Amino acid sequence: xxxxxxIYFDVRGLAEVSRFLFYLSSTPFQxxxxxxxxxxxxxxxxxxxxxxxxxxxxxxxxxxxAIARYLAREFGFAxxxxxxxxxxxxxxxxxxxxxxxxxxxxxxxxxxxxxxxSNILRREVGEPAxxxxxxxxxxxxxxxxSNGHLVGDxxxxxxxxxxxxxxxxxxxxDGFVDDRFPAVLAVREKVMNDPRLxxxxxxxxxxxx
Amino acid sequence: xPAYKFYYFPIRGLGEAPRQIFALAGVEFENIxxxxxxxxxxxxxxxxxxxxxxxxxxxxxxxxxxxxCRYIASQHGLAGKTPFEAAWVDALADQYKDFNNDFKxxxxxxxxxxxxxxxxxKKEHGIPAxxxxxxxxxxxxxxNGSGLLVGSSATWVDILIAxxxxxxxxxxxxxxxxxPEIIAHQQKxxxxxxxxxxxEAR
Numbered sequence: 001x002x003x004x005x006x007i008y009f010d011v012r013g014l015a016e017v018s019r020f021l022f023y024l025s026s027t028p029f030q031x032x033x034x035x036x037x038x039x040x041x042x043x044x045x046x047x048x049x050x051x052x053x054x055x056x057x058x059x060x061x062x063x064x065x066a067i068a069r070y071l072a073r074e075f076g077f078a079x080x081x082x083x084x085x086x087x088x089x090x091x092x093x094x095x096x097x098x099x100x101x102x103x104x105x106x107x108x109x110x111x112x113x114x115x116x117x118s119n120i121l122r123r124e125v126g127e128p129a130x131x132x133x134x135x136x137x138x139x140x141x142x143x144x145x146s147n148g149h150l151v152g153d154x155x156x157x158x159x160x161x162x163x164x165x166x167x168x169x170x171x172x173x174d175g176f177v178d179d180r181f182p183a184v185l186a187v188r189e190k191v192m193n194d195p196r197l198x199x200x201x202x203x204x205x206x207x208x209x
Numbered sequence: 210x211p212a213y214k215f216y217y218f219p220i221r222g223l224g225e226a227p228r229q230i231f232a233l234a235g236v237e238f239e240n241i242x243x244x245x246x247x248x249x250x251x252x253x254x255x256x257x258x259x260x261x262x263x264x265x266x267x268x269x270x271x272x273x274x275x276x277x278c279r280y281i282a283s284q285h286g287l288a289g290k291t292p293f294e295a296a297w298v299d300a301l302a303d304q305y306k307d308f309n310n311d312f313k314x315x316x317x318x319x320x321x322x323x324x325x326x327x328x329x330x331k332k333e334h335g336i337p338a339x340x341x342x343x344x345x346x347x348x349x350x351x352x353n354g355s356g357l358l359v360g361s362s363a364t365w366v367d368i369l370i371a372x373x374x375x376x377x378x379x380x381x382x383x384x385x386x387x388x389p390e391i392i393a394h395q396q397k398x399x400x401x402x403x404x405x406x407x408x409e410a411r
Contacts, residue, residue, distance in 0.1 A: 047300070047345070048300075048304055048345060056293065059293065061293070061296050061297065061300060062300045062304075063299065063300035063303040063304065065299070065303060066296045066297075066299035066300035066303055067296070067300075069296065069299060070292060070293070070295070070296035070299075073292055073295075074292065082280060082283065082284060083266065083269065083271070083280075085280070085283075086271045086276050086277070086279070086280035087271065087276075089273070089275065089276035089279055089280070090257075090258075090271055090272050090273035090276035092276075093273040093274075093275050093276055094258055094272075094273060096306070100310060136257075136258060140257070
């Protein structure tokens with residue numbers, strides 16, 4: 001078993017999906033939290049000046065989705081066929097496109113960077129981005145059989161990514177991902193009720209995003 | 210062998226890298242160009258996410274250019290020789306995407322797709338984006354040691370970046386003057402026989 005060290009800030013952010021993958025597979029790992037002070041010296045030593053990074057037996061991987069996909073493949077959460085893996089990847093890419101649209105709203109709510117008044121941004125940026133992305137996801141979930149998964153019949157890293165992201169959106173604005181999206185909310189329910197995650201979900205720090 | 214149909218506008222754009230991956234893999238595919246006139250209907254009736262490129266594999270669809278690239282590449286040994294190498298290929302591609310999201314603010318102006326002062330946009334967006342991303346690629350090439358980005362043989366991210374570099378170089382003269390390693394990489398990838406043949410015939 002390789003030794004794993006996941007290095008990130010004290011947030012769920014882009015690394016929570018990878019944390020979930022470790023707990024789902026009962027794989028030991030070091031969940032290393034970087035302080036703002038430490039980041040000043042660490043940043044120049046990372047491949048792209050960003051976090052998260054993952055160390056696997058001391059060798060470094062960068063980019064949150066490359067890390068998530070790598071772990072998902074190792075632990076069996078990437079999709080049950082090459083075709084399913086590609087569908088999961090496509091949804092991941094679509095998420096990233098959506099993320100780019102959402103960013104001014106997200107960054108303002110998270111206190112990372114201010115793009116304006118958060119109420120105005122919610123209406124003008126957050127809601128349109130949400131409606132466009134979650135309408136598509138709802139259709140995908142329904143076409144997949146409304147079985148609590150976005151692709152295939154078992155848990156994949158895109159289910160985990162979407163589930164955790166909904167937590168963040170609802171933290172920023174209660175009920176933001178509403179009952180127009182029942183099949184997607186069912187995906188989240190399945191993740192949040194997975195018995196392999198119960199202990200971690202109970203003990204993890206409460207993080208706004 | 211499944212039947213592959215690849216749908217995109219009849220331009221290079223996001224379609225060229227997937228096409229070159231098919232070419233390098235030696236896999237036959239139907240290269241379908243959807244004209245602007247046909248696009249409106251096609252978009253509503255055929256596309257899962259309202260976008261192209263789109264790959265059809267025995268009638269089932271995969272959207273998103275990177276998902277398509279990775280799918281074809283990983284079936285044909287062009288995605289890295291180990292899971293760790295594959296993850297590095299993915300990371301480089303994601304980093305390229307971040308670069309392109311910044312760079313295209315200048316590039317669309319340079320190409321005339323959007324209005325703006327070309328020199329100003331080049332200074333504000335083009336050059337900073339280049340100088341943030343390409344030193345990382347130069348370092349990757351040097352550390353890797355084979356003249357390619359990951360491992361000892363071409364991967365889909367080599368094709369992706371070589372295509373981006375050639376398109377930029379064609380439209381912004383002298384843009385990579387201080388990046389000889391980047392030009393060398395692009396030339397190395399484009400002299401791979403199957404890719405060279407594809408480029409000559411397109």
